[in-house]
Amino acid sequence: MAEESAQLRHARSRGPRSNWVPLGIAAAVVAVLTGGWTLLNAGLPRTEDLAAGQSITLGSGQGYEASMSFDDGWELNTGSSTQGARYVFSKGPVNLRVSVVTPPVRATATELWEGMRDIVRVGDATAALGEPEPITSEAGAEGLTGDLHLRQNIGTAAVFLSPGGDFAVETQAFSSDATPTEVADAEKLVRTIRFSRSSGGTP
Amino acid sequence: MSHARPEPDVPPTASGQIPTPREDGQGRQGPGEREAPGATGQDSEGTELPPSAQPQPGPEPEPGPPRTQPLPSLVAAVVFGVLCLGGLGYTLLNFTGAIRVFTAEAVASVLMLAVVGVIGFWILRRIRPVRPPNLAFSLLALVWGMTGAVGLALYANTQLGSAWSRAGGLEFGSLWGAALTAPINEELLKVTGVVLIAVIAPRAVRGPVDGFVAGSLVGLGFQLVEDLTYALNMISMQGATAGMVSVVQSFFARVVLTGLGSHWAMSAVAGTAIGLLAATAWRPGTRRAVGALLLLLLAMGLHWLFDAPLLQSLLGILVKVLAVFVSALAVYLAVRHAYRGRVRRALAEEGEELGIRRSSAVALASRHGRRGELSRVAHPERPAVRARQEQMVAAAEERASEYRG
Numbered sequence: 001m002a003e004e005s006a007q008l009r010h011a012r013s014r015g016p017r018s019n020w021v022p023l024g025i026a027a028a029v030v031a032v033l034t035g036g037w038t039l040l041n042a043g044l045p046r047t048e049d050l051a052a053g054q055s056i057t058l059g060s061g062q063g064y065e066a067s068m069s070f071d072d073g074w075e076l077n078t079g080s081s082t083q084g085a086r087y088v089f090s091k092g093p094v095n096l097r098v099s100v101v102t103p104p105v106r107a108t109a110t111e112l113w114e115g116m117r118d119i120v121r122v123g124d125a126t127a128a129l130g131e132p133e134p135i136t137s138e139a140g141a142e143g144l145t146g147d148l149h150l151r152q153n154i155g156t157a158a159v160f161l162s163p164g165g166d167f168a169v170e171t172q173a174f175s176s177d178a179t180p181t182e183v184a185d186a187e188k189l190v191r192t193i194r195f196s197r198s199s200g201g202t203p
Numbered sequence: 204m205s206h207a208r209p210e211p212d213v214p215p216t217a218s219g220q221i222p223t224p225r226e227d228g229q230g231r232q233g234p235g236e237r238e239a240p241g242a243t244g245q246d247s248e249g250t251e252l253p254p255s256a257q258p259q260p261g262p263e264p265e266p267g268p269p270r271t272q273p274l275p276s277l278v279a280a281v282v283f284g285v286l287c288l289g290g291l292g293y294t295l296l297n298f299t300g301a302i303r304v305f306t307a308e309a310v311a312s313v314l315m316l317a318v319v320g321v322i323g324f325w326i327l328r329r330i331r332p333v334r335p336p337n338l339a340f341s342l343l344a345l346v347w348g349m350t351g352a353v354g355l356a357l358y359a360n361t362q363l364g365s366a367w368s369r370a371g372g373l374e375f376g377s378l379w380g381a382a383l384t385a386p387i388n389e390e391l392l393k394v395t396g397v398v399l400i401a402v403i404a405p406r407a408v409r410g411p412v413d414g415f416v417a418g419s420l421v422g423l424g425f426q427l428v429e430d431l432t433y434a435l436n437m438i439s440m441q442g443a444t445a446g447m448v449s450v451v452q453s454f455f456a457r458v459v460l461t462g463l464g465s466h467w468a469m470s471a472v473a474g475t476a477i478g479l480l481a482a483t484a485w486r487p488g489t490r491r492a493v494g495a496l497l498l499l500l501l502a503m504g505l506h507w508l509f510d511a512p513l514l515q516s517l518l519g520i521l522v523k524v525l526a527v528f529v530s531a532l533a534v535y536l537a538v539r540h541a542y543r544g545r546v547r548r549a550l551a552e553e554g555e556e557l558g559i560r561r562s563s564a565v566a567l568a569s570r571h572g573r574r575g576e577l578s579r580v581a582h583p584e585r586p587a588v589r590a591r592q593e594q595m596v597a598a599a600e601e602r603a604s605e606y607r608g
Contacts, residue, residue, distance in 0.1 A: 017486040019279070020275050033359040037362035037366060037388075044370050048372075079364075082373075082377050112444060115442045122301045
């Protein structure tokens with residue numbers, strides 16, 4: 001028995017490898033996965049130009065899909081966007097965040113506006129929404145709009161509930177140093193939101 | 204009367220010396236750890252080994268399990284601490300706002316996940332054959348998953364996920380980004396914690412079984428924090444109109460529906476690979492190195508399957524969960540079988556040396572067997588017998604880790 005077990009034991013002619021080796025590999029892995037991907041991401045184009053007249057499907061629910069149509073000069077920040085859920089558009093100094101939200105239980109536009117009051121505060125504790133007013137898009141979608149206060153800046157926010165009531169589009173336009181014309185461009189873009197009948201679900 | 208009683212009938216070693224109790228081998232040893240048993244023809248206490256137990260020349264020898272090297276161990280501990288703090292800081296930076304705004308929902312989520320965490324921690328420590336792993340290093344594995352791994356993965360995923368969308372377009376990035384990002388970043392970052400623990404305390408990760416358990420605990424910690432972040436994100440994604448409903452829905456999806464085949468299982472498979480390498484002091488033979496690589500790739504492949512935009516129906520999701528769970532179970536059963544076999548052999552040897560009946564010695568390999576042996580002893584003797592059992596099992600595990608796997 002003892003002889004048999006002795007044969008099973010390790011002979012150590014080469015000896016153990018220094019623990020610096022696995023430690024070095026672990027450090028290298030962390031460096032590559034953090035620093036390496038950062039460099040790779042930074043080396044890729046940040047935005048994608050959107051052609052004038054181009055329409056983007058933002059999201060869809062039961063029976064309806066939401067879309068937006070762009071005029072000249074808008075760009076899509078591809079790295080910060082997720083199809084069907086969240087988009088970041090920019091034109092000059094103006095940023096427009098668009099979120100497609102799916103309430104877990106049926107909600108009214110007013111309830112969604114109150115929810116958005118909380119959502120904007122997640123990213124910035126000073127952010128606040130003003131009192132909402134009704135808004136109707138060019139295609140007839142009805143929603144609410146109001147001021148968005150971010151530190152020294154004022155932007156606009158809006159929410160449009162889909163006719164099916166199972167999802168909504170929320171927008172927040174803001175800029176640190178935009179001209180009134182540029183802010184007006186963002187508001188104009190928001191008014192292009194359209195709900196069309198569709199046969200599919202969320203993409 | 205039990206044959207696992209404290210006093211042996213015959214001199215316990217070939218040299219006639221009574222062995223001093225071996226230290227618990229579960230990673231309690233710090234810097235300045237002893238030289239590998241057998242390396243100098245002595246056992247770990249410096250006792251002269253019988254010729255039959257001394258190293259035998261043979262083909263392609265593999266080094267034994269690693270021993271603590273003070274400086275790498277110290278540096279690894281510092282790296283571990285810094286990365287945990289960094290990961291925690293980055294996670295808080297990203298989620299402090301959500302926790303501040305949705306405080307009640309965050310507390311509810313933490314409470315629900317805490318229950319899962321306690322149960323999971325108990326189960327995953329309990330599944331280690333023979334004895335549970337050292338508590339301190341189990342907690343370190345959990346903490347790595349909850350802080351270092353999850354924070355670093357959060358950052359790395361943002362970068363690589365963004366890169367996929369920038370390089371392949373929004374549609375490609377949205378559809379395949381998660382499947383092409385998480386398996387690489389998350390599996391490697393989780394298993395990095397097992398490597399660091401193995402360097403800090405080599406005796407905490409002496410082989411595949413320890414790697415499996417450490418990996419599963421890292422995965423559990425990762426899963427808990429990720430589940431919390433998903434719950435907070437879901438509140439915003441659902442318009443923040445019914446936060447508690449969002450939290451419950453998230454909990455159902457992430458724990459009830461998919462929890463069985465999630466991070467703990469994938470990391471357990473990847474951790475087994477690290478255990479395979481650590482068992483040979485990071486100098487594996489070709490077969491073992493290939494085995495470790497395949498296990499790591501299996502873990503990444505399972506993660507890919509889990510995140511891929513395939514089989515997205517409820518049935519499909521259940522199939523994915525089952526595939527991950529069954530794979531982890533198969534790996535577990537294989538390493539458990541091999542490890543228990545080695546421990547039994549070691550116990551049989553010890554029994555022979557101590558004059559204990561083979562069946563009684565081998566029975567000590569399981570908790571049930573130890574209880575059974577204890578039950579045959581009179582109550583007053585039990586504490587001493589229990590202590591003796593612990594010593595024998597610790598020594599057997601030490602021996603078992605020196606066997607070729």
